[in-house]
Amino acid sequence: MPITIVIAEDQRLFRQSLRLLLEHERDLIVVGEAMDGRQAFDLAVAHKPGIVLMDVDMPRLDGITATRLIRSCVPESKVLMLSVHDDDARIVAAVQAGACGYILKDADHQEFLRIIRATDKGEPVRSPFMPDGFAKQAVALVNKQEELSGGGLSLLTDREHEMLACAAAGRSNKEIADQLCVSLDTVKTHLHHIYQKLRVSGRVEAVLTYLQSR
Structure with a gap:
């Protein structure tokens, strides 16, 4: 074949x-x-x-x-x-x-x-x-x-989970800020912390990690 x-x-x-x-x-x-x-x-x-x-x-x-x-x-x-x-x-x-x-x-x-x-x-x-x-x-x-298998999303705070869920829903940083009543800089800071905790390079990989856990 x-x-x-x-x-x-x-x-x-x-x-x-x-x-x-x-x-x-x-x-x-x-x-x-x-x-x-x-x-x-x-x-x-x-x-x-x-x-x-x-x-x-x-x-x-x-x-x-x-x-x-x-x-x-x-x-x-x-x-x-x-x-x-x-x-x-x-x-x-x-x-x-x-x-x-x-x-x-x-x-x-x-x-x-x-x-x-x-x-x-x-x-x-x-x-x-x-x-x-x-x-x-x-x-x-x-x-x-193997070392990280027990970590990942469990390391995120409740607010970070909210941010990541919004990103996974396709919302922009501005839309996330409006929905959660925070500043745009706050959103960017939270997303940066999320990427660090998940050890991913950016938004797409973070969203993929989130979707795979659902």
């Missing part, structure tokens, strides 16, 4: 070149191309591809946040991150978001195809182009997640 793929890459030339490479393979079918993270999420929901090739640096919605959303809403789709970066922090962030692997863009095409096929089969993959510190950082990440 062919492996269906969505390519999420904002650089048109690289995205089209990647599509040409994949479509030369009989067992690979590209079902969609995304120019930003939001479009990548929409295509993943629509097509439920076997693999999403996701660039880390995407407009509108960054690749790591888009990956987290896809893995939450379309768990059957596996995500492989693409990037020119080779720092451990990005790799660990991608794994934390639910990515199955991480390929640097200077990988040769045979290695690229091997990782796609191995990922589809559920085999553990590690590109030889990844930094040596990957395994150590990934283990540290797992330990950190």
